[in-house]
Amino acid sequence: MEHLIPIGLNHYLTISAFLLGFGLFAVMTRKNAIVVLMGVELILNAANINFLAFSKYNGGMGGVMFSLFVIVIAAAEAAIALAIVINIFKIFKSVDVSSIDTMKE
């Protein structure tokens, strides 16, 4: 087990960065609104990992409390976002974000 590098802060941050990257990728490229929302969740969770990692290596409970807060808000956000998506579907008969562009110009 000695050749294995002990897991440190950088690992957490790396995973968090990957998660953020995937999340952004999903938000930017996916056409389905649901998938876009899933990307948003990934971004939020990337932030959560950062909070927890810094909390662990820094001591104190501030980061834990903050990530709990983020989870709660993410839940609320998901609920509202899904409601919006349902409404959009009702109007446009589609959840393709690229085709919903009536706000242009």
Added chain:
Amino acid sequence: MHSLIQLSIVVLLLPLLSFVILIFFNRRLPRRGDFIGVGILGTAFAISAYIFWSVIVQTYDPAFRIAWDFTWIDLGNVPGVGPLKIKMGVVIDNLTAIMLAMVTLISLLVHLYSTGYMAGDKNYGRYFAFLGIFTFSMLGIVLSDNLFSIYIFWELVGLSSYLLIGFFFEKQSAADAQKKAFLANRVGDIGMWLGILILYSQFHTFSFEQIYANLAAGKFTLSNAWLTAAGILLFMGCVGKSAQFPLHIWLPDAMEGPTPVSALIHAATMVAAGVYFVARIFVVLTPDALHVIAFIGAFTAFMAATIAITQNDIKRVLAYSTVSQLGYMVLGLGVGAYSAALFHLVTHAFFKACLFLGSGAIIHAMHHEQDMRWMGGLRKHMPWTFATFTLATLALAGLPLTSGFMSKDAILAGAIGFAQVEGGGVYYLIPVLGFFSAMLTAFYMGRQIWLVFFGESRTHLKPVDNHHSDHHAHGAADEQHGVHEVHEVSWNMRAPLVILAVLSVFIVYSPNPLDGAEGWFMKMIKTPATVVGPANHNSSGALIQASSAPLMAEAQPAAGAHSATDSPAESAGEHASVKGGEHTFADPRQAEIAHASHGAHFTAIYISSIMVVLGISMAFVVYVFKIIDPEKTAQAIRPLYLFSLNKWYWDEIYQATFIKGSIVISKILSWFDTNVVDGIVNGVALVVKKFAFANNSFDKYVVDGLVNFTAFSVNTTGAVLRKLQTGKVQTYVVMLLLAVFGYFVFYFTRLIY
């Protein structure tokens, strides 16, 4: 306030009341309210007669004088002028009392007469209203105690004269005549006002009494020439109003007015106001000013008399006769025969009013025929008119036993005395012109009487192609019915004639038909002592004392002694005693003239009687016995005849000089106006316009340019930036990321360097 003053104010305001009632309500009153005019004037005359009775008959004092005044306007201390306080007041002396009675009596008679003469006129009520305001203004002149109020009333009589001359304003000639009268009067009034201002600038008062007192005290600081100028300027008012020589042209034309108006205004009262005014200011007139006045009067008397002998219109003869007689009065004042001139004013007022009302009756009976050539033979049809007209004519001609004889003779005696004192030469021209005019007066009045009343009716001789087409119908009707249609006028027109004719008899004024000086009139109106003149400069307190109280010529006992004398010889003795010191004139010149006039009394009587007889016999020779044919004579001296017929061409001369001149001046001014003034205005307009155009361009290109450029740039920027807004969520996310990325690049670049 004296009770007579109160009464005189009532007399003054009564005709105004008549005016106010009639001008507003005449259409609502029965008979258009003429009874109100007549009734009010009757009341005014009754009160005036009471004043006359108390002042002249009961008091019988030559020095009688009561006055009352109040401050009308107090303007305080006006910068550049000094204290400015305008007072109004009433003065009653013998002259005022006589004039009050005369004006109200003639006005009453004219009111009464007009009820017949003007009956049926469509503006009947307004006519009486105008008569009311005229009487009010005339009484105002008579009662005024200062120059300011006399000037106000002076303008008011001018206005009422204007209104009444143009009473038949539908006629072009009447409208022209009223304009002419107004303008001619205006010229005189400007002079009068300037004269008033010269006196005011010295004494800061308008009151007669104070001006005279100041003058007597030698407070006039300017040179004597200014005083003469003030006198002549004040006299200009009289020249305008009393139709003296340069401004006499309006009076004959004023005959376009109704005939009773001619009697009241243009013969008896208003035109005499000028003479009355000169009498009021008599004491401020310097000898030089008096000379001017005397010559103007003499020339006017002569000129108007020569014109009157050829006129054919019955009223025009009387009009020129009025001008001539006014010339006599002015002449009388000019030579210092003050009481004689005023005496003539009163006697003339009565007999001339009688003549005008008589001519009105004739015109009325002849159906508005005014040309004497087509009259004749009226004696049988109008006996009352004939009798009164003849009596008044004799008075005008100055035959003994009439009032006109006494007054005219007194003036001529004064003129002779004046010429003697002034040293003969050119001054004898004044009595000579006076006597010659007396002869002409007798001649033209004889001619008028003969043409109108004697002979056969010449109505049918009137040319048919008369340009008065509307009168033509009348003429034709007369021809058919003959002259029998002419009949005597009704009682309300006859009564005034009789009253006025009675007042033309000598006995009313003086018990001695040869000497007016024995009558009450000339005893009550005495020549006031002058407050100016050569003696004024080197004199002492004695003169001031003497002048401040109006001087009475002769003491009462002397007058009594005089009336007892009947023969010329005794009179001559009297004259010597006059020289001995009965006269109290402080001014030697005045005393000398008074004395010389007295001496000339019988000379004047002889010469004027001869002249009158000569004139009347000439009229008989020409018109009754037809020894000289007037037509042929006129042909023989055609230039002279035309000269007289065309009124000495004064109208033409004025047309060629003043009227043409003012037209030329107006044309020059019009040219100046169109080219210079309008040029300046148009130039300014052009500059403003150019500036406005420049401003417009600036606005259009610079200001609007800036605004439009702003709009354009905003528009363009918007158009570019609009492209960024795709409406697609993911684009925004990319932009967000780019922004964050950019921020990092920026942040780390700063970190590195």
